[in-house]
Amino acid sequence: MSKFFRANVEAMASYVPGEQPPRGTQIIKLNSNENAYPPSPAALEALKTIDGESLRRYPEPFGGQFRQAVSQVLGVPSDWVIVGNGSDEILSIVIRACAEPGRKVVYPMPTYVLYRTLTEMQAAEILEIPYQEDYSLPVAELIAADGAVTFIASPNSPSGHVVPKDDLRKLASSLSGVLVIDEAYADFADENALDVVQEYENVIVIRTLSKGYSLAGLRLGFGIANPKLLPGLFKVKDSYNIDAIACAVGTAAITDQAYKNACIAKIKASRHKLMQDLKQLGFRVWDSQTNFLLVQPPQNNTEYLYQKLKAQKILIRYFPQPGLDDKLRITVGTDEQNQILVTALSKEGL
Template sequence: MTKYFRSNVDAMASYIPGEQPQHGTQIVKLNSNENPYPPSPAALAVLKNIDGEWLRRYPEPFGGEFRQAASKVLGVPSDWIVVGNGSDELLGLIVRACVEPGKKVVYPMPTYVLYRTLAEMQAAEIVEIPYSEDYSLPLEELVAVDGSVTFIASPNSPSGHLVTTNELRKLASQLSGVLVIDEAYIDFTEENALVLVEEYENVIIIRTLSKGYSLAGLRLGFGVANPKLLQGLFKVKDSYNIDAIACAIGTAAITDQVYKNACVAKIKASRNQLATDLKQLGFHVWDSQTNFLLVHPPQKKAEYLYQKLKEGGILIRYFKQPGLDDKLRISVGTDEQNQTLVKALSSLL
């Protein structure tokens, strides 16, 4: 049989995203950590008034309009921002620009499984360091490896815990490679690590509009770092990686902080109520600073509950891998969706 692919690609397992039912399907979808509320009215207004000229011409290659808007919101210079087709593209750019075959990519586990996929694409040496049961950062072990790229998701998925800025500062100060702080869920926390990009040239903060801004279908993310670090990423990104429509809608969305913060407040309140309800059903619920909960169901019924809920039209996330195969990850929906879930779980248990 003819082999078309590089040996490391042949050996890879494909990344498996959360199930996406067809539009119009009557499903309670709590498996992909999407925001249950619609995007900002300002963003939707831009979508309704798309100028055909935007489609005829190539877009601005660096997403300049969005960079300016994000600069004002974050209080960082616009040339410290790189825009991507979702934050996943930026994670891929970092690995492509900074990792050669055989070089080390390191991260604590469990975490976002795409890190492994991206490292495997580059034939990198992958070093996965287990989190302890309390999800404290394995600082000394990460420093000892000193990878070409070190990934830290904060808040982390699927655990939902936040790594403090002080811990990340200690890590950044002792690494010679790039420290990627993936803040996809940062809108749901009280603390962020943005200040570290000013303190350390090797730190890049990655964010997305998929979670807090309800724009998962748009595919728009951005990174913040010293321009010396961004210079290499610009060399390997596609010429026109951000389409004009995404840039315009994303600009309106990130500018409307009042709407985003109101939605986030509702999700936080719903998260707390859902955690309380699940605990009353006998679940162990880890503290979360995200828009999802990691839970351990009673009677060791994780896979059973996942399958039965799916049969009943409710999707949550089950990871059949060591350390997670007795747990479930549940996205926080609207209060109505959450109560539908709780009632179904109560019946199944």
């Protein structure tokens, strides 16, 4: 055991992201739910306008330009918005502000495993409540747990399902702590919880530009919450957590809704076709309102397929953990990429 680290840090496991091959590698990358299409031309043009003065000076500490853009696009007041270095930082800010030893962080499983990592950093108590087999939310159990923080990813990863807003309202009205609705994949879904956050002071909805806006490399996300909830979060965020480049590019991207919506429409169409193609190969495929599919091979040979595809330079996600080790998560790529995947799987004699 190292003498340098806190006992809880020494004991915890690191979060393991999807494999990131070097740029230029000829790989079909369907393992990290990145958008299959390039960012908005307006975002790329904004990148070209960054000058030396923007880099010399500290950025606006609250991402004011981007907050105004979120306000205009989503119809929420700008003082309801907190901006972060990716939505992961907003998750971390909430945990830093609200969790500590003796206070519970609660969420249904399986879900985004970073919730566990962030909670372990704070040495707070973790309570993981299993989803029902059909991924219906264990509302009564979550309410009974009454965490200082309750995380609900909707749409959820890796299942791809959306949590009904009535369930979210039941939680928000019953919990004494903060309800975090993680909407990283909301741009691909048929509904969202923006109206819920406006009804309850203990709710924060978190979004990202990594998925719907093709800006995973930019690291820009934001939260929307009642201004009564935000002061404590602002206290623990870094002083200048949003750089000038991210603010300018993100503002251009979120303002270009026409381009984003066109890309989303293509991904939804590709998602439907990929779902049908995989079903024809005998896969069980869960309905999805995201840019990925959770699937179960007919022979339950998940690790074998993961390795065989990787050898053919096709990356998908395999989770070697109970409840998921018989399933695979596949990002929806372009139609061409999806067809290469389906062809490779069909040759495995499923």
